[in-house]
Amino acid sequence: MHRSGIYTRKDGSQVLIHAYVQPEREKFFYRYIEAVKNCLEYFEDNLGEYPYQTITLVDVPRTSGSGGMEYPTLFTVSAELFSPHSTGWPEYLVAHEFSHQYFQGLLANNEVYEAWLDEGFASYFATKIMYKYYPDILTFFKFASYIPIYGLEFFSYKEIPIIYTLAEIHLPQATQSLVSYYRNMTIGSITDTSYLHPSRLAYLVNSYGKPDLVLHILERYIGYENMMKLMKEYYNKYKFAHPTGEDFFNVVRKNVKEDMTWFFDEFFNSAKIFDYKVSSVTKVSQTEYEVLVERLRDGIFRCDVYLYTDKETLKQKWDGTERWKIFRFKTENRVIAAEVDPHRKNLLDINFANNSFTLESRIWASWSLAIRVFFWVQNALMILGSVG
């Protein structure tokens, strides 16, 4: 089945959107076309206008094995039988595949050698598009292979959830990439030659998930405006050309005041693990506090160290290179806690919980969560224990 839509650019010219959809997925027409319009708008606002007059979306048969592919002015998608809006599917797939119009189509890198330049950037921009136009994406698990259920599943048997919770839990940006990254943290780096990765998992993580996360880290480090500015420059300089990773790094170097070589080494050229921890906060005199911050793994990140008091927040910067460092803060106020990387800029930090240290112990969340677990286990026991 075929339908079309029109996207009007800021200058008044138009892009014709063609959608070819399998008859059984006719209900997705509107969502497909809206998603493409959103992508066109986002890229026009942030990178550069889509240079062609048409874009074609093909919803392919699921048995074709050709879903999720990209070609200049055309891409393929496929939707699940049940895809409620809050799952973010198939919109994410549309956003990802559309992003390839820019990253692979217009910026034609060699994906055999540097797959992260198209897959990683497409994942990053798809995430940005999703959180701009579809901010209410929820976590879900699948019951009986097909039915998405909002909430969390902790334990199941043969796709039958046994310990689970039904709740509307917001999915934070890039969390899906984080899940992917945790499956392979140490094998391969982003800039390794793509086809030489030792496993499919290493290839997938270093081409899709980890670059998505690292680009988010870069964005959080230099700020969203600066990130979009340098992305725009990268696009304008290399559109209809064949950029390499080094070309991207040079654009970053040019647009960021500080020397970013450390950033490329830590995040792109190696497989380092990051974990910063505030180990203690000690009162050494009436008005002085010492905050001991540790770097537990090999990854280095330049981060802020905050001391929270009841009246103000005191801030210091750290290049993060030492294994540990003591920060001294002067305050007459009542100190509550200290925190390293308080804005979660480094998404590769494997433990955000130990980034802060409170002077008084905290039991509230632990008990609240444990009480819920207790109830879930009670229920599971009653159900499973009485079936015999």
Place this chain on the structure above:
Amino acid sequence: MIQYLKNTIVHGTRTVFHNFRLVFLMWIFNALSALVLTVPILNILMDNLGRSLLSDQLAVQFDYMWFVQFQTLYKINFDQLPLSIYTLVSIYTLLQTFFLGGLISIFHTPEKNHIVDFFYGGVKYFFRFVKITLISLALYFIAFVIIDYTGKLIHLIFRNSENVLLEFIFFALRYVLLVFFIGIVSIISDYSKVSLAVNDRTKIFREVYSATLFIKNNFSIVFTAFLIVAVIGAIGAVVYNIIGPAIPRTPYYMLLLSFILQQMLIIFRLLVRMLFSATEVNLYKDLSAVVIPAESH
């Protein structure tokens, strides 16, 4: 039949409330069993959040990114979860079997409702009931294997088909059949236990057979009673799911309120479990009674 079912359930409810104190015993064992699994989780939560500002944020709103990290950091602990659950469930099933022996014993002879009779019945019927439970588990195992292979077969049949909806219908139908099968086996298992206790017999397979015949001959009454009690249980869950999510997690007394509500639901479910047994004993005794014609003098 409606009046008969009403009387049976009313009578069963009275019997359950007459033995109300036993629900606390079952509740305590349920809670203690759940604690076995919850305490280690509380420990790792305290280890992770005990000095963290994230604790303050989590008390207000759940953070999925933290959850993903938490699962990864404590992967070793989480990997042991299935084994821990299966072990705990096995022990709990034995406990439930023991309690069921006691319950059927005192429901069978209402005048003997002392706690000692409950434990006496539990001990007396324990091994017989365990055998029935093992037979049920074997049947469930076979059912799950069949369901598993059927699922693979459906995927195989539909692997070159675009008819996802039909594949889903077949796929879902397996689960409907599974639930129905579990229901039937549960009823047979329950009535076999009732039959063993009421008639004080020891031949397990014979009793399973006679219970199956009993259910077949009185299917409409037995199944309707089962459904009515199941619906009563479901109403409790629905009420909880309406009220529960509306209760905030802070301040502490709200958490306490939420906890009390959860435990009320657990106690309600245990009462429903008792009601299942009570109605089954009543129905079995009523419907299997041999009518002896009055002698004429």
